[in-house]
Amino acid sequence: MFDSTFRAGATAAVIATLWALGVAFVSAQAPTPTVPSLLIRNVTLVDGNGGTPRSGVNVLLREGLVASVTSAATEEAALTLDGRGLFLLPGLTDAHVHLSGMSWTERTAQLKRVLQGGVTMVYDVASDLRNTSDLARAALVGEIESPTILYAALFAGPAFFTDPRVVATSRGYRPGDAPWNREIAPGTDLVRAVAEARGAGATSIKLYAALDAATVRRIGEEATRQDVRLIAHSTVFPARPSDLVAAGVKYLAHAAYLAWEGSPPTPDFPRRARGDFAGVPADGPVMTRLLQSMKDNDVALNPTLWIFAEGPGKDDLASLRTPWMFAVTKRAQEMGVTLAAGVDSLTAPGDPLPMIHKELEVMVAGAGLTPLQVITAATRGAAHALGVDDQRGTVAPGKVADLLLVGADPTVNIRATRLIRHVIKAGRIVHSAAPR
Ligand SMILES: [Zn+2]
The missing domain is CATH 3.20.20.140 (Metal-dependent hydrolases)
Structure with a gap:
């Protein structure tokens, strides 16, 4: 038992060292691409907590996370998505x-x-x-x-x-x-x-x-x-x-x-x-x-x-x-x-x-x-x-920006989750579809 504990500890130390070197090497060669900030304006939010949808919401995404959820339209971002008529929910x-x-x-x-x-x-x-x-x-x-x-x-x-x-x-x-x-x-x-x-x-x-x-x-x-x-x-x-x-x-x-x-x-x-x-x-x-x-x-x-x-x-x-x-x-x-x-x-x-x-x-x-x-x-x-x-699992500041935008209110008709307009993974739009 002592022997295996010792070995596990030593291995962890070696891995930690290699990991540190590896990160330094990778960042010198190829910086991790950053995700441009994205502001979803004027959307109706179904935040995952079970409350009724809130309209006229602005959701700012930055560095893969939800940065803010507000009613004011004062935020700036590299990219903007017009959320009018759309319903935003957690992925x-x-x-x-x-x-x-x-x-x-x-x-x-x-x-x-x-x-x-x-x-x-x-x-x-x-x-x-x-x-x-x-x-x-x-x-x-x-x-x-x-x-x-x-x-x-x-x-x-x-x-x-x-x-x-x-x-x-x-x-x-x-x-x-x-x-x-x-x-x-x-x-x-x-x-x-x-x-x-x-x-x-x-x-x-x-x-x-x-x-x-x-x-x-x-x-x-x-x-x-x-x-x-x-x-x-x-x-x-x-x-x-x-x-x-x-x-x-x-x-x-x-x-x-x-x-x-x-x-x-x-x-x-x-x-x-x-x-x-x-x-x-x-x-x-x-x-x-x-x-x-x-x-x-x-x-x-x-x-x-x-x-x-x-x-x-x-x-x-x-x-x-x-x-x-x-x-x-x-x-x-x-x-x-x-x-x-x-x-x-x-x-x-x-x-x-x-x-x-x-x-x-x-x-x-x-x-x-x-x-x-x-x-x-x-x-x-x-x-x-x-x-x-x-x-x-929810849309709130600090949460991972994994999000779904659909074209009708899914809290009225659950089949609206099928009306996918945009899918966002870690703050990046990975899929968009025309309305149908
Ligand atoms: Zn199973």
């Missing part, structure tokens, strides 16, 4: 994506299209992180046009590691040994497992399947100690949703899986979308207690409604599951649980825009949320669930 986040399974060329083309479709941040919740981390790096330094990419490593019990998806995203390792796809068995060294997940670049760990409550609790303690954010499927079998809340998880994926809080236990994790929806009413005491504890412990819900209601997750149980997950999502909103919009399918054939627009429409038309509530779920709510709302 959208898709808080549930998977970036494995495509070639680099296909994936970077998709990410560019997704950015142009109004999505400025995505959260990869299980993939081959060698691939995802390189995409994230390329996006960060401007090699590709892409949303900002955050990502999680996956932990699961031994039963999960025959799944073909985990085998495909662990090539070169025995399934379960890859730092980003880690099997957690009774003898697993959790200190090392969490440290290696961090080493793979993940800022969070996703608990996926086949873990019991005691193991989930031990992972939670170690993740807290190493300052790694913990997220999970809404059930991981045999651990229930409330076991995940108790372990310190900050984001639960898939509203439908919450039914396992009251469904008869099964060790069979592939059945996770087949809870006892008739026996566990969405407005009954079991779900009320669970949602209240999510609210009290600041645990966000990522509902993924479209994929089960209309997408590839729709099956013979959909007629029971769909109204249940709509009702539980609505109830979560009413009880003050943070909602984080995310699709689990970044794009789909036949829709030129990223699927987050469809998800927002289903959250309104199916679950009965207001357009303003679902915009908040795709902006501030998602940023909060990912732990980055101090920098992203």
